[in-house]
Amino acid sequence: MKGELLCIPCTVRTALDIAVKATEDKELQSKLVYETMKWLVETPDVLNETPAMLHTHVQRLAEKITGATDPFKDLKKASNEIALRVVPVLEKKCVQLKFADAFRLAVLGTICGNAIDFEVEEHRFSMDELESSLLLCLNGDLVIDDTVKLNEALSKSKKVVYLLDNAGEIVFDKFFMRIITSHFSVNVYAAVKNGPILNDTTMEDAEQVRLEEVAEVITTGNDHIGVNLDESSEDFREHLRTADLIIAKGQGNYESLTEVEHLFPKPIAYILKAKCSLVADKLGIPRNGNVVKIIS
């Protein structure tokens, strides 16, 4: 998926978001926002890039300007902790359901895990509120619901590559992987980023939530949002080639993998909430719609 004009204000806003997390120095914050705008203005055809690439560029610029290598570190850690405390709400509901329903609810849970706001400031934190927003989200619909097809694809697969998205959310992904591995004879390879980029999951997060209990944890070989094959390790590319099914979580993976999916002639399941109208339009759904969509 290429960028569109909407990505321009979004990228500038991301620059500010990163800036205030990366440094308290107002001048450096300002420098990052202005350098981002200059780059956008001076780079011809910048919107031929994916939105994932635009935001990746800004974080790399932030590191150059501020020296901060992992501005979302504390946020990621807190997100994982909070998610670990609320995921039992989902587990309890799933235990009471038959498999197909539990499967559907668990996959919806991975979308809710991304959607409920783990960026809650400490002093406003309320477990009750988080629990009730989770329950509300779990009562939501899948606007595109290919869970039956996903079920079928899993029943025909031996090797699944699961492209992770954010910290916090991975706790819900882990639960979904447990449902998958308890029912299907598959090996799940869960891919984290090889270095910090925004609040994307890294090896540190995987260790914090003990992801290795349900999957073999691999990395993309780079610190790019979504999938960037040019910057990937040969090891990661080989995993994508030899997988029977790829599960891609979140907008970043959707934006970037759709550009190269023709290279992987196998089922790809995109699981996400369409938070931005560009992604929603591409999928032909209203904004904020929940999606489980299989390409095969």
Added chain:
Amino acid sequence: MKGELLCIPCTVRTALDIAVKATEDKELQSKLVYETMKWLVETPDVLNETPAMLHTHVQRLAEKITGATDPFKDLKKASNEIALRVVPVLEKKCVQLKFADAFRLAVLGTICGNAIDFEVEEHRFSMDELESSLLLCLNGDLVIDDTVKLNEALSKSKKVVYLLDNAGEIVFDKFFMRIITSHFSVNVYAAVKNGPILNDTTMEDAEQVRLEEVAEVITTGNDHIGVNLDESSEDFREHLRTADLIIAKGQGNYESLTEVEHLFPKPIAYILKAKCSLVADKLGIPRNGNVVKIIS
């Protein structure tokens, strides 16, 4: 109130908002967004201006680039119509209250009139939903509540200048002015913009909602967001000088009038919802707080 770094992404986003309303030509839309960024990058000390000035500049740039003089025209008309249909909900509640409570609810109503979303697309429009969001908003608090002081100031005034904010919202302002004029011996001069700027109220809107029934409608003499004395008519400046009380609605008036309030040694009542964190910080309240604050 001067701008801060937060105003940069906000101004770029505003450029896109105006662009898509001003033209369907993608190239012109893009030109406006890019020219806005260039202007922000190339203008030294642009953040010494008020946010109101930044957004005004973008709309003027939009007119130069796209030729559109009033991109929010249809939206303003629809906002007025919708507001005229929901304001009876507020009127009915106020009739049952004694004066001080009705006064407080009517002033809160003018804030709710700004906050409830009149930008609803036609096909999603539901009167029930609008009515219930209005009722929900009317149950809200005033985080800063100087309504008693405002009452006192009105009882000592003969001439009130009421600086209007947006279309739609003015229907609620009109109801509040009716409460004021039915109880106090004051003449209200309601100031609209002298030309289109975003969805700010113009003479056309005032006529549509028959504002002249409760106030003498005047203009600021310009099409600048908020108050810009350099561009104002002498007539408008004279009204400000001779008023006993100024009521300033919304963020735009707050942002700009706070810069020149020392020139008007009289009570000024700021009535607004602090939608942006910059305004909220300035007022020392949480974002989205409702405010009736008197400076005297």
